[in-house]
Amino acid sequence: MEEIARNFADFAHPDTESIAIIRGRVLQALQHYLLDRDFKQLMPILMSPITDPLNHAVYPAEIQYEQRRLKLTASMIFHKQLALTAKGHDKIFIVAPNIRLEKAEIKDSENHLLEFSQFDFEIRDGDMHQVMALIEGLIKHVFSEVNQHCAAELAQLNRQLPHFTSAFPIYSSDELRAEHGDDFEKIMSASAQTPFFVTNYRREFYDRETPGKRGAYNNYDLIYPDGYGEALSGAEREFEYEQIVYRMNELSMDLQPFANYLEVARRGLLHPSAGGGLGIERLLKFICGKRRIRDVALFDRTVGTSFLF
Numbered sequence: 001m002e003e004i005a006r007n008f009a010d011f012a013h014p015d016t017e018s019i020a021i022i023r024g025r026v027l028q029a030l031q032h033y034l035l036d037r038d039f040k041q042l043m044p045i046l047m048s049p050i051t052d053p054l055n056h057a058v059y060p061a062e063i064q065y066e067q068r069r070l071k072l073t074a075s076m077i078f079h080k081q082l083a084l085t086a087k088g089h090d091k092i093f094i095v096a097p098n099i100r101l102e103k104a105e106i107k108d109s110e111n112h113l114l115e116f117s118q119f120d121f122e123i124r125d126g127d128m129h130q131v132m133a134l135i136e137g138l139i140k141h142v143f144s145e146v147n148q149h150c151a152a153e154l155a156q157l158n159r160q161l162p163h164f165t166s167a168f169p170i171y172s173s174d175e176l177r178a179e180h181g182d183d184f185e186k187i188m189s190a191s192a193q194t195p196f197f198v199t200n201y202r203r204e205f206y207d208r209e210t211p212g213k214r215g216a217y218n219n220y221d222l223i224y225p226d227g228y229g230e231a232l233s234g235a236e237r238e239f240e241y242e243q244i245v246y247r248m249n250e251l252s253m254d255l256q257p258f259a260n261y262l263e264v265a266r267r268g269l270l271h272p273s274a275g276g277g278l279g280i281e282r283l284l285k286f287i288c289g290k291r292r293i294r295d296v297a298l299f300d301r302t303v304g305t306s307f308l309f
Helices: 002-011 015-035 077-083 128-149 151-156 173-180 184-191 241-250 256-266 280-288
Strands: 062-065 068-072 091-099 115-124 170-172 196-199 219-224 229-236 273-279
Touching: 015 091, 015 128, 015 151, 015 280, 077 091, 077 115, 077 273, 115 128, 115 280, 128 151, 128 219, 128 229, 128 273, 128 280, 170 173, 173 184, 173 196, 184 196, 184 219, 184 229, 219 273, 229 280, 241 256, 273 280
Parallel strands: 170 196
Antiparallel strands: 062 068, 091 115, 115 273, 196 219, 219 229, 229 273
16 A cells, blocks of 8 residues: 555656656657658557567567467567558658566666657668768757757756757777777766767677678667666668578577568568667656656556556
């Protein structure tokens, strides 16, 4: 009963309404920015025979439907690639719910949720530099809209949003790791004054390997300053059948569950593309100046929490 009382005390907190108003403005700004650039909005896919295998272990999130075992969406990466083959769908975005049943080792994370939403987008024939420029413009636009329309709410939160006028710096993970060690993201985020990009991570098979350069990758993360950490993960995509199989075998993956996806690639139907997924709750946490991601959502879904509802 005490837990229920605490839960509803959070509902009554004076910041709750301000965060909700900012959330609405953020979502509107994100969508309008891409709609104004001729993106098509898709509805999310919540279950599929396959989903993002991710670059770290999570508990399986699956349901049984009659004779089929279906996975709950961890990200819409494969559906984004497939959607780009549809007529007129050369630029797409989705406000996409994701289920990731994270393991206990990250239960103290201030940034991880068991379910969260991404502002997910993809551009046919796009490259990493085009997408990084789009992301920078998108972030600056959202901040401008919140500053313009949510002054009272920011005051309630005692938050003064920074103004980012210069270009976001771009670093390679190799140079940062050499300088700071494996915790370079955390170290750089703590000292940075502006969001910055980090490129060249070794991770999922669908992040494109740099042509002609084995072991280098055309991918990128956006990192927030002031210790807020990762904002977005994205990449150019593998689209050629032989290269996809090579990358999957390199990671010792079972190809059988991906047979339909691989057949589409074998037929040459996938397009070159690039995109990313921006964590909406993480963006809201940064804008609102909150340190715990649970503070920007009514219903707590942080790892390790015994949520009631």
